[in-house]
Amino acid sequence: MKRLILLSLTAICLTSCWPFFSHDKDGKFLEEVVRLDDFNSEFDDYNSNMASNRSGSTHLLFSSKREKKNVFNLVSARADFSYGDRLELKPHVAGSYSNDPYSGVQFLASRANGNFNVLGPKSIRLNSDFDSFGEKNDLMLFYADDSEGTLDIKHLTYGGEPDPEKFDILNSDKDDAYPTFSYNGEKIYFCSNRGGNFDIYEVTILRTSAEHVTRENLVHPKDYSIRKMDELSSPYEDKCPYLLNDTMVFVSDRPGGKGGFDVYTSKLTNGKWSAPVNAGDRINTQYNEYRPILPMLDFTYKLMIFSSDRPGGKGGFDLYMTGLEKNF
Numbered sequence: 001m002k003r004l005i006l007l008s009l010t011a012i013c014l015t016s017c018w019p020f021f022s023h024d025k026d027g028k029f030l031e032e033v034v035r036l037d038d039f040n041s042e043f044d045d046y047n048s049n050m051a052s053n054r055s056g057s058t059h060l061l062f063s064s065k066r067e068k069k070n071v072f073n074l075v076s077a078r079a080d081f082s083y084g085d086r087l088e089l090k091p092h093v094a095g096s097y098s099n100d101p102y103s104g105v106q107f108l109a110s111r112a113n114g115n116f117n118v119l120g121p122k123s124i125r126l127n128s129d130f131d132s133f134g135e136k137n138d139l140m141l142f143y144a145d146d147s148e149g150t151l152d153i154k155h156l157t158y159g160g161e162p163d164p165e166k167f168d169i170l171n172s173d174k175d176d177a178y179p180t181f182s183y184n185g186e187k188i189y190f191c192s193n194r195g196g197n198f199d200i201y202e203v204t205i206l207r208t209s210a211e212h213v214t215r216e217n218l219v220h221p222k223d224y225s226i227r228k229m230d231e232l233s234s235p236y237e238d239k240c241p242y243l244l245n246d247t248m249v250f251v252s253d254r255p256g257g258k259g260g261f262d263v264y265t266s267k268l269t270n271g272k273w274s275a276p277v278n279a280g281d282r283i284n285t286q287y288n289e290y291r292p293i294l295p296m297l298d299f300t301y302k303l304m305i306f307s308s309d310r311p312g313g314k315g316g317f318d319l320y321m322t323g324l325e326k327n328f
Contacts, residue, residue, distance in 0.1 A: 028085075029301050029323045030086065030087045030301075030303065030321070030322055030323035031282070031322070031323060032086065032322065033282065033283065033320050033322040034086070034087075034088070034089075034320065034321045034322065035318055035319075035320055036089055036305075036318070036319040036320065036321055037314065038089070038090055038091050039062070039077055039079070039089075039091070039319055040314045040318040040319055041064060041314055041315070042066075042316070043065040043066045043315060043316055044063075044065045044072070044309075044315075044316035044317040045062055045063070045064045045065075045066070045075075045307065045316070045317055045318055045319055046062065046063055046064075046290055046291050046307030046317040046318075046319065047062055047063035047119045047120050047121065047290075047291045048060060048061065048062035048121075048291065048293055048305050048306075048307070048319055049061040049062065049121040049122050049293060050293060050295035050305060051105065051123055051295075052102075052125070052128050052129055052295070052296040052297075056080050056081045056082070056083070057078070057079075057080050057092065058078075058079050058080070058081065058295070058297075059077075059078055059079065059105055059123070060076075060077045060079045060089070061074060061075070061076050061077075061105055061109060061121045061123060062074070062075055062121070062319060063075070063119050063121070068115065071115065071116055071117045071118075072117045072118055072119055073113040073114075073118050074109035074113055074121055074143070075109075076105055076106040076109045077091060077092075078091070078103075079091060079092055080092050087303070087321075089321060102139065104139050104159075105123045105139070105141060105158075107158065108123075108139070108140075108141040108156045108158055111156050111162065111164065112141065112143055112145065112154070112156060112164060114145070116145050116147040117145060117146045117151075118143055118144075118145045119143065119144050119145070119151065119177055120142075120143055120144050120177045120178040120179070120240070120291070121141060121142070121143045122141070122142040122143065122178075122179055122181075123139070123140070123141050123142075124139075125138050125139050125140075126138035126140070126213055126214065126215065126218075129181070129183070129296070130181070130183060130184070130185045130212075130213040130218075131183060131184050131185065131212065131213060138215070139157070139158035139159075140155055140156065140157050140158070140215065141155065141156045141158075142154070142155045142167065142179045143155075144175075144176065144177035144179075145164075146175075150173065150174055150175050151175040151176055151177045152166055152167075152171045153166070153171055153176050153177060153179055153190065154166055154167060155167055155219060157215060160215075165219070167179065167219055168220075169203065169219075169220075169221065169224060169226070170188065170190055170192075170201075170203065172192060172194040173194075174192060174193050175192060175193045175198075176190060176191075176192040176194070177191060177192075177239075178190055178191050178239065178241060178242075178291075180241055180242050181243065182243060183245070184207075184213075185205065185207070185213035185217075185218055186204060186205050186207060187203065187204060187205070187243075188202070188203040188205070189201065189202055189203075189229075189243055189248070190203075190241065191238065191239045191240065191250075195228060197235065197236060197237055197238075198237045198238055198239045199228050199229070199233035199238055200228070200229045200233050200238050200239075200241050200250060201226060201227065201228055202226070202227055202229050203224055203225070203226045204224060204225050204226075205221040205223070206221075206223040206224065231266075231272075231273045232248070232250065232276055234254040235254075236252060236253050236255070237252065237261070238250060238251075238252045239251050239252070239261070240290065240291045240292065242292055242293045242294055243294075244294035244295075244296060244302065246267055246269070247265060247266075247267060247268075247294060247302065247324075247325070248265065248266045248267075248268070249263060249264070249265050249292040249293075249304065249324070250276075250292070251263055251289060251290055251291070251292065252264050252276070257278055257284065258278070258281065258284040258285055258286055259284075259285065259286030259287065260285075260287050260288035260309075261288045261289055261290055262278055262279065262284040262289055263278075263279040263283055263289045263292045263304075263306060264276040264277060264278055264279065265277050265279055265324070279324070282322070283304075283306075283322060285310045287308060287309050287310040287311075288308060288309050288317075289306055289307070289308045290306065290307045290308065290317065291306060291307050292304050292305070292306040293305050293306070294324065301323050301324070301325055301326050302323065302324040303321065303322075303324070304321070304322055304323070304324040305319060305320070305321050306319075306320055306322075307319055307320070308320055
């Protein structure tokens with residue numbers, strides 16, 4: 001009897017306490033650049049987004065030509081991380097456990113799609129992606145489309161208005177795309193060619209110390225400023241910014257790279273962004289690397305998903321995954 005009780009207590013301890021050892025479940029640092037063949041197609045697949053995630057189940061959203069063939073539309077896929085000798089990302093297995101607060105993204109993606117390009121998706125929940133208590137309708141999808149000729153940044157809210165709304169404070173009469181947000185909701189970064197070539201821009205939203213992020217004060221702030229980020233931009237094409245905590249990744253075809261568009265990184269220290277650093281030969285090639293993202297995961301290192309048209313894929317641009325930094 002005592003042995004049975006001891007075994008029962010051991011089982012309870014092992015099952016209830018495993019999150020305290022969650023730093024083990026992501027395995028060793030992913031040094032290899034892994035092609036995500038379970039999600040790629042013979043058509044161009046890029047511009048990915050991954051929902052914030054504290055478990056092995058997640059939601060992958062990306063642009064692809066697989067449906068329309070001549071324009072990019074959003075493709076939504078539930079996915080699971082598997083942890084072994086090497087981290088892998090696989091399609092979600094039907095019937096397995098999944099606590100997916102971002103499941104409404106698939107519906108929002110269907111509302112965004114059309115006979116035009118839909119690029120740079122970014123899904124957020126106000127109560128998990130921001131310093132916010134959340135709202136009734138707090139799942140939002142941001143993206144850009146060229147339905148009116150140039151790229152405009154738009155947003156949709158799950159349970160909100162059925163039609164996309166323009167993110168007016170970010171848009172111009174040129175191409176504007178790839179919004180990304182700081183955790184406190186005070187900064188929005190995006191790229192635009194309003195100055196001729198593509199540069200990275202920063203929006204600063206002034207908030208009181210007690211003010212939490214809401215849908216209204218995020219997309220219609222009363223007090224904000226916007227500037228071109230000269231410290232990150234160059235006379236060449238600088239695109240696709242993505243922010244996680246104090247790290248910014250983006251792509252550029254500036255001189256000194258490996259060829260085509262390369263991934264660059266910058267760090268925010270004491271309120272200042274460091275000079276951009278090329279991500280190096282492990283990640284960049286003589287071909288194009290594009291739209292890097294740093295999903296918010298319960299990992300001990302920063303995982304990066306990006307696109308590349310390097311040889312060896314299924315065709316055109318394919319999705320890839322690798323570790324960016326060993327120390328989070």
